[in-house]
Amino acid sequence: MSIEVVVGRIGRAHGIRGDVAIHVTTDEPHRRFAKGVKLRCGDGTVLEVAAVRWHGGRLLLSFVGLSDRTVVEALTGQQLFVDVDEEEQPSGKDEFFDRQLIGLAVQDASGAVRGTISEVAHLPAQDLLLVDVDGQRRMVPFVAQLVPVVDIAGGFVRLADVQGLLEDI
Structure with missing residues (x-):
């Protein structure tokens, strides 16, 4: 069985090509924000991660089909959710979800x-x-x-x- 988990929140747009900064709320951003992962917004919109990079200590994402700053600005503040298996455990010792x-x-x-x-x-x-x-x-x-x-x-x-x-x- 899976459960819905908040993994982040969309911050401000970065640049003109549709990148957004992500306020990460997961200890495993490498798993939750990998290329191809589908994230669900609080309003039900599904976003597929097209590219991932770190810039100045911030996680920047771009999404498939959203390559314009104006379009992604409308997503600012949206919480991001993923479904995870209820039995899934963190990858490291002494780590907790x-x-x-x-x-x-x-x-x-x-x-x-x-x-x-x-x-x-x-x-x-x-x-x-x-x-x-x-x-x-x-x-x-x-x-x-x-x-x-x-x-x-x-x-x-x-x-x-x-x-x-x-x-x-």
Whole structure:
């Protein structure tokens, strides 16, 4: 069985030939944005990747049949989806899909449940876990020093003993 997964969002047009910058939200852009891959927009439009390149740290794509800047500008802001097998696992050790993390309980170092992961934000410097704690959202850098235990089967992540990590600043 497959599930629909968000892999990115279309950013601004780049150049005059229909290239667009992509805000990547997948840890495996080489798999999700390869030439020939079909991506689905939030409005249902299907786009086939014609070319892929990196420029200045940004992923640029062009799509089959869309070779004009004006046409692709209308796609700005569209989320991009792919269908993946529900059983598919990330290619690297200690890597996780967002869908595996969202909904996990967040425990403090003593094992007490403090909140739930509601979202994973992929930023240039690092990934962040967005944790709902008592009706408020907290951001936790998703690095091994702060999140030493990720137990997908057990349904939780455990945070390191760092004072103030889930508290008001």
